[in-house]
Structures are given as C-alpha cells and as structure tokens.
Amino acid sequence: MTKVHTPVTDKMDFFKESTPVQLAEKYGTPLYVYNENILRERCREMKGLVDYKNFSVNYSAKANSNLELLKIVNEEGLSVDAMSPGEIHAELAAGFTADRILYISNNVSADEMRFAVDRGIMVSIDSLSQLDLYGRNFPGTKVALRFNPGVGAGHHEKVVTAGKKTKFGIAPEMMSQVKEIVKKHDLTVAGVNQHIGSLFMESDAYVKSTDSILSIASNFESLEFVDFGGGFGIPYRKSEGQKRLDLSETGRLLKQNIDRFIKAYGREIKIKIEPGRYIAAECGIILGRVHSVKENYGSRYIGTDIGFNVLKRPVMYDSHHEIEIFREKGSVDISKDCVKIVGNICETGDILANDRELPKIVEDDIIAVLDAGAYGFCMSSNYNNRLKPAEVLISPDGSDKLIRRRDTLEDLMRNFEL
Numbered sequence: 001m002t003k004v005h006t007p008v009t010d011k012m013d014f015f016k017e018s019t020p021v022q023l024a025e026k027y028g029t030p031l032y033v034y035n036e037n038i039l040r041e042r043c044r045e046m047k048g049l050v051d052y053k054n055f056s057v058n059y060s061a062k063a064n065s066n067l068e069l070l071k072i073v074n075e076e077g078l079s080v081d082a083m084s085p086g087e088i089h090a091e092l093a094a095g096f097t098a099d100r101i102l103y104i105s106n107n108v109s110a111d112e113m114r115f116a117v118d119r120g121i122m123v124s125i126d127s128l129s130q131l132d133l134y135g136r137n138f139p140g141t142k143v144a145l146r147f148n149p150g151v152g153a154g155h156h157e158k159v160v161t162a163g164k165k166t167k168f169g170i171a172p173e174m175m176s177q178v179k180e181i182v183k184k185h186d187l188t189v190a191g192v193n194q195h196i197g198s199l200f201m202e203s204d205a206y207v208k209s210t211d212s213i214l215s216i217a218s219n220f221e222s223l224e225f226v227d228f229g230g231g232f233g234i235p236y237r238k239s240e241g242q243k244r245l246d247l248s249e250t251g252r253l254l255k256q257n258i259d260r261f262i263k264a265y266g267r268e269i270k271i272k273i274e275p276g277r278y279i280a281a282e283c284g285i286i287l288g289r290v291h292s293v294k295e296n297y298g299s300r301y302i303g304t305d306i307g308f309n310v311l312k313r314p315v316m317y318d319s320h321h322e323i324e325i326f327r328e329k330g331s332v333d334i335s336k337d338c339v340k341i342v343g344n345i346c347e348t349g350d351i352l353a354n355d356r357e358l359p360k361i362v363e364d365d366i367i368a369v370l371d372a373g374a375y376g377f378c379m380s381s382n383y384n385n386r387l388k389p390a391e392v393l394i395s396p397d398g399s400d401k402l403i404r405r406r407d408t409l410e411d412l413m414r415n416f417e418l
C-alpha cells in the first residue's frame, strides 16, 4: 500500500496491523473504523479530569451508541446519559445498570418518562410544563432538573444549548415556580444538571457556567449530584498543529469551584460531567473510495462514496474533518491540488471538504476522514435509500472485527407490509 498523505494516523498508529486498503477490500466502503486503545485512553483522561473523590463521568451516548463501544465504555467504569428510550435500551443491553444512567429528557411524553422510571432510571426535566407532567404521573419520587445557567458555548449556533437563544433548561428566574410544583407533587430534587453546548477548546465559559449551576444548586437541600454537562472539544485540525484542550488547567479550575461549593453546602455530593465528543470523536475514522475525478467549470471534484448520508457534520455545521489518502499501489505526486471532495448524494450541497489543498488524488484511492467517531455514524441516514455503513473495531492486539454489519437492501424494506 502507498501512503499518499497520512500526517495524523501514522503518529497515532491508528490502523495497527491492518491497512486502510485491506480494510476497504475486506469490509467494503464507506466504512467506519474505530481504534479501541484510543477510546479507552479518552475514557481514562475524562475520569481523571477532577481530583475530587465523588467525581464521575457520564458518557453522552448520543455521540456514538454502537453496542460494542458502549461495552468498552462500561468496562472503563464510566456511567452514561441517555436522550431517548432507544439510548436507554442500548445502554442497558451494554450492561449499564439503572443507577448509572441519567435520562436527560427534552419535550417528552409521560410514557417516555415512564420508560425510564419503570426501570429505576433517574429523569432530568427541563421545563415547568414537563415538571408538572412528571409530578402528576410520578408523585413522591426523585427527579433531576436541568437549568439554563445563562452562559452558552459551542462550535456553531445550532449546538449552543444555554443562554438566551435556546429551547433548553429552566431559567433560574423561575425558581419559585419550580419549588411550588416540586412541593405540590411531593417530589425530591436529587440532582441539578446543565449542558451549555458542544465543543469548547478554552474552558473559561464552561468553568464560569459551573459557578452558576452550583449557585442554583444551593437552592435544594436534598441533592445527590450536580452535573456540569459535556462540551469538551477535540482538535479537528491536528495536522495544522491545533492544540488540545488544557485538561489539567480545566480540572484545577473546576476543583476550586467544587471545593468552594461543598464547603458552603455542608456535605459531599457527586459531581458529574457528560462528555460525548471527547470520548468518541478521535477513535473513529471513515474510509471511502474515490470513484471519479472531474473538472467542472474550474473546480476539481473528487467523487467518493462518503455522502452526507454517511457523515452529516460538514453539511450541517460546516465542520472541518481532516482527510488522508491511501493508494493500493503506484507513485505519489506531492504537488498539491485544490479540490472539492464530494459524495454520491443527489444534492449540490453534498460536500465533505471544500477547496482543500491535497496531494493529487486519483480514481480508486482510499480516503480517510478523521475524527469521525462522534456524531458520525449516529447521525448517518438512509437518504437516497443508501445503506448505512458497516463499523469495524481495531483491538489492542491489532486485529479487526466487524461490530455492526452494513445495511442490506432487505433492511430498507423491513418496515413495509409487502
């Protein structure tokens, strides 16, 4: 195999014994490939973030809920959050016990709340209207409340989930109504949580928001936990030298806020965080094949099988994912081309990487899209009746195994009465 352009995966020893060309031949493309070592390493980094004995990490499974990956996260001793009965279902199947799952509901029916309550899973509620619904259905139980700390952060306006322009959380100004509803239904507020948004590379806003949520928390006497939420960013521009989030400084600042709160609160409680992207993003790569190279009115298009049905982030948020190039055999022309890497979906917006400077790409090359482990497969779809990709795991011993098979044409038909 010829490595045409592989600045990042070489350093990470991502593919171990396999090569992208072999994996593409064995399993077909597009293909999600995960590296188990990297997943475990990220779990451990998050577990060690804050030096506080009751600190724990809930992996936010929305980032990637592949059953095998969830099992690894469970083995690493993390807990999880869930956004839907479907996520709860997968988490229980992966071996998480009910006490290690938090259901962070948003605009759900009483039946969905019941799905969690019946299984002994704590529900977090994020509006007065849902709190009243919860109270009417489950009086006398414990509940968690999601507040909006007033500070938001995120890589795109669509993923900022606190502050004044979002549907999420209860505004702290509504505290007296919250307390009335809690009293009316004899509820116990056992937790307060927040999530300010997704992807920060500087921790200032996050740390500031923990101050707000901790001061909100001091309104409740019977707390078992405060959950600071997720949002920890990863460097998507590694080959340009982008720095990692400074975890030790973030942990130190969080510890100061926690210590101050615990002292004032008068007893120890659990402090949780909810990272999704940080745990899953860097352990995942998508392999795709180049099927055409074409010039169209001055632009050079590299046509691949990675459409936005496979990876939605570039189309939805203008997200940048680095691209590497592998060739079965042949020489490398290192002079750079400015190219648009596109997929096979019938929309002009189906662009994976726009105006990228890369060494010359030819038909049949394998391209790798980096940092695709979070919000990759889970946001993929069957648009254009395309088949969802297979997923493969590279184990620490270097072997590869299929952890989700590719969709089949029968899968596309299975919900129809034929």
Ligand code: LLP
Binding pocket: 060, 062, 063, 081, 104, 159, 161, 194, 195, 197, 198, 199, 229, 230, 231, 232, 274, 275, 276, 277, 278, 313, 317, 374, 375
């Ligand atoms: N907790 C809650 C309540 C959340 O809504 C989220 C993410 C997280 C935790 C985890 O956030 P993370 O640590 O992964 O930033 N699809 C977007 C990201 C959406 C995030 C949604 N909520 C993307 O591809 O960038």
